[in-house]
Amino acid sequence: MYILTPEEMREFDRYTIEELGVSQEILMENAGRSVYSAIKALYSYPLEDAAAVVIAGKGNNGGDGLVVARYLSQDVEELFVYLVGKKADLKGSPLRNLEILERMGVEVIEIDEVDEEIEESILGADVIVDAIFGTGFRGKAEGIYAELIDAINASDAFIASVDIASGVNSKSGEVFGDAVIADVTVTMAFPKTGHFLYPGKLFTGELVVADIGIPRNLAEGRIKRATVEEDDVREILPVRLGHEHKGDVGRVLVIAGSRGFTGAASLTSLASMRMGAGLTYLAIPESLNPILEAKVTEVITLPVAEVDGSISEEAIDGLLGGKYDGIAIGPGLSRKESAVKAVSRLLEKYRGPLVIDADGVWALKGRLDLLRNREIPAILTPHPGELGHLLDLSPDEVDRNRMEIAVEFAVKHGVILVLKGAPTVIGTPGGFLWINTTGNPGLASGGTGDVLTGMIVSLLAQGVPPVESAIAGVYLHGLAGDLAAADLSEYSLMAGDLLDYIPEAINYLTSYDEED
Incomplete structure (x- = not known):
């Protein structure tokens, strides 16, 4: 509406x-x-x-x-x-x-x-x-x-x-x-x-x-x-015809995690699987591989070269030899120099569907020119603090003007900007603004943004266009939060709980369609 x-x-x-x-x-x-x-x-x-x-x-x-x-x-x-x-x-x-x-x-x-x-x-x-x-x-x-x-x-x-x-x-x-x-x-x-x-x-x-x-x-x-409405999202969800195999429904690469932040990598990659990706690969610093091997049994881990617990710039070149339908970078990546350079290297060499979150967004300070002129616009998913870092604004200044800032940034840099918060808004390169209508204060806890990143990149990899991937990912993420809060309360809701409610959110939309 x-x-x-x-x-x-x-x-x-x-x-x-x-x-x-x-x-x-x-x-x-x-x-x-x-x-x-x-x-x-x-x-x-x-x-x-x-x-x-x-x-x-x-x-x-x-x-x-x-x-x-x-x-x-x-x-x-x-x-x-x-x-x-x-x-x-x-x-x-x-x-x-x-x-x-x-x-x-x-x-x-x-x-x-x-x-x-x-x-x-x-x-x-x-x-x-x-x-x-x-x-x-x-x-x-x-x-x-x-x-x-x-x-x-x-x-x-x-x-x-x-x-x-x-x-x-x-x-x-x-x-x-x-x-x-x-x-x-x-x-x-x-x-x-x-x-x-x-x-x-x-x-x-x-x-x-x-x-x-x-x-x-x-x-x-x-x-x-x-506003993003239920019917909009229902039409976006990819249809499965019955003959698909795991290679047909999206290969995702998640580049995430650093020492002390294995949870972000785990949540992002598992959310990708829950949202329907056929194969999800998780690139993590090699010293963390034993931890992630145990945490994410359905995800394929890719231990890569590191510098002091964070991914190295050189690791990006090796990763891009694989075949992926969508890449997400940033959750728990760290703000160390090696990780910052890894983000730049990825943007320089990879032109496909891309979601940049958290430390990945932080790394773009002074490098925003890397976002422009991409045939497939990148999707950025910052909270007000991260976007404020890029724009030299306080989080409060971003919050007070979130609609205008989201659109201005998206148009200027040719990206899809998912500005998280209350409400989450989505600015597009064409200057359109979508306002999400799902979600609750229970989502204001660590790790919920990592889940969102995994959901969006999963849709991208399944062939959903970038703007629609952002719209559907944000709406379903909030809906999963609403369903979880109804059972667990807003106080007790944790990021990991969302993984169990993504299927319920999808079923809520698809079962309505069948009954209607």
Whole structure:
């Protein structure tokens, strides 16, 4: 599903109204009715027994809230409608919806402070509609707005936010003061970037995208940003016809590990096998071979020349004499000079499908020119610290601008950039950004990124194109994490557990397809 910034959404609003001739009143009616329908579907108790509060600002978001109030007035036992500001300040569609409400006998109360009576009505509500700020909000909720948000959050009510939880920046997801903690956010036409970026995502609750009459095909060719969806990944998974042998379904070479980091090499190579590669070879410093021989019985180990426990530069030449459909380099490789040179040597001599992770990414500092002009773009899988090292930015700076940075880096260097984190985003050389929707905090533990690298290179080796390999690998990795966390808890989830849940994640997608 396409994801828009608030500026892009405003342009789509304008186009729909001015060019297509769909009136503002129709859009507002559809928006309000959609919020009401979501409340009716998701609220766990009969609405006829509920006390509801609608808090509306003076803009179009508030106008949507007034439409919701009209529908709720026909169902709920008790309804309070508060307008933050003066009725005289309303104009256009919000004003017309105010007039309709009042002609129906619904009282709309102007407020400029939160007195005891207002606070009691909010704290005693069963359902609250947050229509205070819209997607144009920036900055910090202060004064009466902060007081209202605090009261809303202090209630035990079911909270529905219109378009964006009030107090959240709908573009960046930033929250500088108080923000409504919604149970559901009903957003209009398309989700916004702030729904997926933290901390905004924490305040969003369940996200419902409402069709209000803005054509979805407006985004095609105009918007280069979308979520990774289940159906996308289902179509990417390679199909097996029944006559394949191990040489037909991917030969992977993993170059990983150093003294003290055999686990990274093990996790990456085993994840490659779990994701379906027919043969996985693991190149490791020769002194570590006895350890890996015992840890990874299904993987073919290739002991190579080393320098002080890390792979040597010269080892790369010998490895490239083999036949591989995809190579991954970096997990646990170390940051020693020999390992850094080995990464450069590989990039200079190998032009096939390639995933670069962890220490492999670190080694690219000052050598990013090696990534350009590859017929098959390399896939990089850094976390914010590793990417920040390449760009001379702090991890926080990368995190705050992860969408923009991922795309800019991918386009500039001709790579597919998988920027791990919450959320993981995938930038492509063509400037498109994919936002992953699976995963949980349990994945924030050592080794989970190594598993991801193995999954992506496995798909590459099975003939899946690079962008699709990154998309499917990231989605399935997160899904495996979600399935594992459901059984083990987010607290107890370890990287090794993911290996057991990769098959469950694949089965989840493929069995759905068969049943459907």
